[in-house]
Amino acid sequence: MPRDVVTIDDLSEDEIQHIFSLADEILATQGTPGLPHRVRGRLALASEHVLATLFYEASTRTRLSFESAMLRLGGQYLSSADPKTTSTAKGETIADTVRVVENYADAIVMRHPCEGAVRVAAEYASIPVINAGDGGHEHPTQTLCDLYTLQREKGTLKDLNVMLWGDLKHGRTVHSLVYGLARFGARIIPVAGQGLGLPEHVVRRLHRDYDCTAVPPEEMGAVEQGEVPLDVVYLTPDKPHQRSLFTDLDGQTPTRLPANAFSSIDACYVTRLQRERIVGGGQPGDYTVIDKQFLEGKRYRDSKVLHPLPRVGELGYDMDNDERAVYFKQASYGVPVRMALIAALLELRPGLLSKSAPKRRHLEYHRQTLKCDNPLCVTMLETEQRYLKQKYLVINEEDHLLVRCVYCEHETAPACVGHESTRKYAPNDSPLDPHPDLVFFNSPAEAKAAGYSPSRE
Numbered sequence: 001m002p003r004d005v006v007t008i009d010d011l012s013e014d015e016i017q018h019i020f021s022l023a024d025e026i027l028a029t030q031g032t033p034g035l036p037h038r039v040r041g042r043l044a045l046a047s048e049h050v051l052a053t054l055f056y057e058a059s060t061r062t063r064l065s066f067e068s069a070m071l072r073l074g075g076q077y078l079s080s081a082d083p084k085t086t087s088t089a090k091g092e093t094i095a096d097t098v099r100v101v102e103n104y105a106d107a108i109v110m111r112h113p114c115e116g117a118v119r120v121a122a123e124y125a126s127i128p129v130i131n132a133g134d135g136g137h138e139h140p141t142q143t144l145c146d147l148y149t150l151q152r153e154k155g156t157l158k159d160l161n162v163m164l165w166g167d168l169k170h171g172r173t174v175h176s177l178v179y180g181l182a183r184f185g186a187r188i189i190p191v192a193g194q195g196l197g198l199p200e201h202v203v204r205r206l207h208r209d210y211d212c213t214a215v216p217p218e219e220m221g222a223v224e225q226g227e228v229p230l231d232v233v234y235l236t237p238d239k240p241h242q243r244s245l246f247t248d249l250d251g252q253t254p255t256r257l258p259a260n261a262f263s264s265i266d267a268c269y270v271t272r273l274q275r276e277r278i279v280g281g282g283q284p285g286d287y288t289v290i291d292k293q294f295l296e297g298k299r300y301r302d303s304k305v306l307h308p309l310p311r312v313g314e315l316g317y318d319m320d321n322d323e324r325a326v327y328f329k330q331a332s333y334g335v336p337v338r339m340a341l342i343a344a345l346l347e348l349r350p351g352l353l354s355k356s357a358p359k360r361r362h363l364e365y366h367r368q369t370l371k372c373d374n375p376l377c378v379t380m381l382e383t384e385q386r387y388l389k390q391k392y393l394v395i396n397e398e399d400h401l402l403v404r405c406v407y408c409e410h411e412t413a414p415a416c417v418g419h420e421s422t423r424k425y426a427p428n429d430s431p432l433d434p435h436p437d438l439v440f441f442n443s444p445a446e447a448k449a450a451g452y453s454p455s456r457e
């Protein structure tokens with residue numbers, strides 16, 4: 001089975017660090033004198049390989065840095081940057097496209113406007129598939145560049161205070177990044193524009209899957225209030241799966257934050273308003289501009305300023321000659337990091353990745369009784385509905401069960417849950433262990449139509 005990178009969770013922490021070590025090595029040997037973040041020359045590592053870049057959405061950095069990475073590894077690339085010129089315009093499905101392209105290339109990099117589209121590609125292709133951004137869902141290779149930049153600039157990821165600024169709701173780079181930061185033990189300080197906070201399912205997952213603890217600002221003791229419109233801060237425990245230091249979401253344990261917890265912000269990750277993902281285009285509202293004046297305070301003295309780019313007004317040009325600005329370096333790291341990722345996936349450098357992807361921790365649900373309710377999910381596309389089956393992971397919440405779409409990763413609570421063995425159903429409102437016998441329904445009417453009867457009247 002080839003390894004794919006569709007979400008940041010497709011790579012373990014060790015694998016991410018192996019990729020970073022290879023990127024370091026590439027920069028050490030192929031860095032430009034005086035500009036050590038920039039790769040020059042060509043290696044012969046991928047001289048027998050071809051990379052296909054399939055982009056169904058606009059891109060500058062991601063596509064060009066992947067193509068540059070492949071060239072600098074000594075390989076070749078095939079590029080399709082305009083969906084109007086491929087058979088997609090004739091109604092070809094993702095599954096068919098990748099089963100054709102796999103005959104022409106050794107790996108596929110895909111960007112698509114639909115959430116979960118690249119997971120579909122990965123399921124059908126027999127070669128590695130890399131997600132270059134799928135709608136507002138994830139952008140894992142941008143996260144690799146972001147984490148790599150932070151690690152190079154700060155020497156570590158652990159215990160960093162990282163402020164995330166802007167459109168945290170629609171920004172796919174942010175969604176991958178928060179999981180990455182949580183896994184490496186950084187603190188996440190989300191500062192969203194009005195109505196642009198992290199999606200609920202992302203917040204839930206931070207808490208549930210990564211033991212990330214949310215602390216509202218009024219509980220943060222020494223933190224000066226009022227400077228930025230904070231809703232909450234996410235803290236990662238010292239050790240994985242240990243939740244002793246900080247308050248829980250239900251506020252049971254008293255908060256004991258280090259007194260100087262936020263006296264210093266290590267990094268400020270700025271993002272633009274994702275107008276193309278907002279019906280009606282969206283308004284910047286009170287989207288504060290990050291510039292020299294904003295970053296004047298003592299707290300920001302050592303804050304590295306990152307941005308996945310492009311910027312459109314939320315990041316002042318006066319920052320460009322400020323030594324805290326690292327966004328162009330971050331874009332430059334796209335080449336060595338993607339070179340290392342390609343080398344890992346194509347096994348040009350063996351041993352960087354395990355044979356199989358990190359295990360999914362939740363039970364899979366394959367019965368076709370539910371429909372993903374995310375209108376942007378790939379399963380909503382008529383073309384893909386010809387063959388694509390609904391698939392979910394079953395998640396245990398305290399007093400009900402949730403299902404997470406395997407493609408777009410949105411979560412919903414089905415109205416009813418039944419048992420196939422007894423053909424009885426009940427409202428999904430009590431604790432229940434995920435089990436292969438379970439059947440979910442969107443409504444009692446659907447359960448009845450499927451031949452199930454209520455277990456309590």
Ligand code: NCD
Pocket residue numbers: 061062133139142172173271272308309310
């Ligand atoms: C980002 C993207 O496409 O999500 N750009 C990138 O890949 N560097 C961020 C953005 O478009 O705002």
